[in-house]
Amino acid sequence: DQQVKQNSPSLSVQEGRISILNCDYTNSMFDYFLWYKKYPAEGPTFLISISSIKDKNEDGRFTVFLNKSAKHLSLHIVPSQPGDSAVYFCAASEASNQFYFGTGTSLTVIP
């Protein structure tokens, strides 16, 4: 049973526009959330995290929003750049190092 879901397998965005990647989870006990970016033949690279005590965390062009009542997480990338083209995974954990990952969203930023 997939506890973390990314329902959009792919997303295309024009360079300079906003990219919004979405993630839903089912376990209300999850309290720590991460976003990773992955290029082919490489391991995932950490982007940004958020704990359940916050509803927003920002790091440069990347902002993560957490809506606990909706069990929904989103990653905003503004402005999007061609180098952002990659697969993005969200992950969640419940006070442990056992993380549950979504199936990923492939983002393509069109120059």
Place this chain on the structure above:
Amino acid sequence: KAGVTQTPRYLIKTRGQQVTLSCSPISGHRSVSWYQQTPGQGLQFLFEYFSETQRNKGNFPGRFSGRQFSNSRSEMNVSTLELGDSALYLCASSLPPPDTQYFGPGTRLTVL
């Protein structure tokens, strides 16, 4: 600080064989987790080790096992390989939870 390293990067085996993959965590990280990535399945959690003890285990058959050494390096073993075990195996290390996991480049295992 050096990142997580995994060896070998690529491996080809045949059905029925066994394989051992190695992971060296970031210096100072004592938690090591293993994941399997297959197309369409995302990253599936295998197990997590901390201070040589397995703390968490995912939903994989007993053919998948691991261990961690006193220097925090970890190995993962898969016995009696099946075609469906072909995947990218990722190792991640972190400080005590909750903390960000940092991934290695992975080992691409192909079972023929």
